[in-house]
Amino acid sequence: MKIIKNIFLFxxxxxxxxxxxFKSNSSNYSTNTDKTFPNKSEYDYQLSKSINYQKLYLSLxxxxxxxxxxxxxxxxxxxKGIDCSAFVQRTFKDRLxxxxxxxxxxxxxxxxxxxxxxxxxxxxxFFKTGWNSRHVGIYLEGGKFLHASTKRGVTISRLDNNxxxxxxxxxxxxxx
Numbered sequence: 001m002k003i004i005k006n007i008f009l010f011x012x013x014x015x016x017x018x019x020x021x022f023k024s025n026s027s028n029y030s031t032n033t034d035k036t037f038p039n040k041s042e043y044d045y046q047l048s049k050s051i052n053y054q055k056l057y058l059s060l061x062x063x064x065x066x067x068x069x070x071x072x073x074x075x076x077x078x079x080k081g082i083d084c085s086a087f088v089q090r091t092f093k094d095r096l097x098x099x100x101x102x103x104x105x106x107x108x109x110x111x112x113x114x115x116x117x118x119x120x121x122x123x124x125x126f127f128k129t130g131w132n133s134r135h136v137g138i139y140l141e142g143g144k145f146l147h148a149s150t151k152r153g154v155t156i157s158r159l160d161n162n163x164x165x166x167x168x169x170x171x172x173x174x175x176x
Contacts, residue, residue, distance in 0.1 A: 038144055051176075077090070107136055118171070123139040125145050
């Protein structure tokens with residue numbers, strides 16, 4: 001019985017340290033409140049030689065429209081509730097046929113690290129939201145990213161939001 005309790009305690013601690021979190025108040029928002037999916041015509045260009053921009057745009061747009069507003073649930077992986085890393089994992093698997101790890105910690109270790117100046121649609125954006133908590137989203141364009149927020153569920157937010165710009169950690173490119 002003691003072994004089972006220790007196993008549950010161990011699992012609880014592991015999940016606690018892998019959490020996606022978001023704490024905010026209304027003063028953290030920039031004056032630009034446009035959180036709609038980017039307009040394709042504004043960003044109709046070839047990202048790199050191997051990326052079909054139009055297909056990527058349509059895939060992310062379909063995923064957003066399919067999951068928009070689904071509530072955040074820590075450890076969740078369904079439309080009844082999903083956390084940030086599961087949403088990113090499902091998006092890459094379901095829409096782009098790319099397998100990536102389940103947790104934010106492991107997702108932050110795959111791909112190629114790039115600078116914020118090199119951001120392209122489909123890049124993963126990571127945030128340090130606490131001592132040992134991380135958050136992840138998928139960059140769209142126009143300073144916007146798609147993610148599962150603890151307050152709003154699956155949504156689009158802006159990188160120039162004071163909260164996100166303050167907690168920005170790194171960008172990883174998965175799609176080459």
